[in-house]
Amino acid sequence: MITVTVNEAKLRELADELGIRKDIVIEVIDSDTPGISARLKGDALHQHIRLVVGRAEQFADRLMFAHNEIVRTLLHEVKHVQQFQNWTREMWERDKLYSYGVSPAEAEANEFAADNVHKWRSIITVKRPMKSRLSKLSSAEQNVRKSR
Numbered sequence: 001m002i003t004v005t006v007n008e009a010k011l012r013e014l015a016d017e018l019g020i021r022k023d024i025v026i027e028v029i030d031s032d033t034p035g036i037s038a039r040l041k042g043d044a045l046h047q048h049i050r051l052v053v054g055r056a057e058q059f060a061d062r063l064m065f066a067h068n069e070i071v072r073t074l075l076h077e078v079k080h081v082q083q084f085q086n087w088t089r090e091m092w093e094r095d096k097l098y099s100y101g102v103s104p105a106e107a108e109a110n111e112f113a114a115d116n117v118h119k120w121r122s123i124i125t126v127k128r129p130m131k132s133r134l135s136k137l138s139s140a141e142q143n144v145r146k147s148r
């Protein structure tokens with residue numbers, strides 16, 4: 001698995017900039033399912049984001065890609081947190097008239113994420129698994145031994 005670490009200070013800064021009053025908690029879950037996904041957990045103010053990060057092998061050599069995808073995904077959910085705090089009942093009623101992918105709430109979250117992925121890049125750090133580095137090292141070592 002790649003290691004995703006949340007920069008709590010940056011996350012607070014983002015929440016402040018969006019006027020989000022509650023602390024946002026990001027829970028990172030490793031999964032065997034490919035890809036990156038996130039969802040808000042059903043708290044009254046929806047401030048808990050569960051981020052699911054898929055298998056390492058699909059990202060191991062594409063850390064930049066993985067980093068951008070994760071930031072984009074998190075920004076999308078953070079925008080939803082802001083919406084849940086600020087949208088009126090009428091706005092949500094209107095939102096329900098659209099199909100999922102194109103509703104105003106989704107469109108706004110997607111647009112915010114796309115526009116801000118570079119600005120808020122440092123909201124997380126992403127690292128390769130230590131284990132694979134170590135196993136590479138140990139196989140390199142064995143090759144050296146064999147060649148002696």
Ligand SMILES: [Zn+2]
Nearest residue numbers: 076080106109
């Ligand atoms: Zn969404």
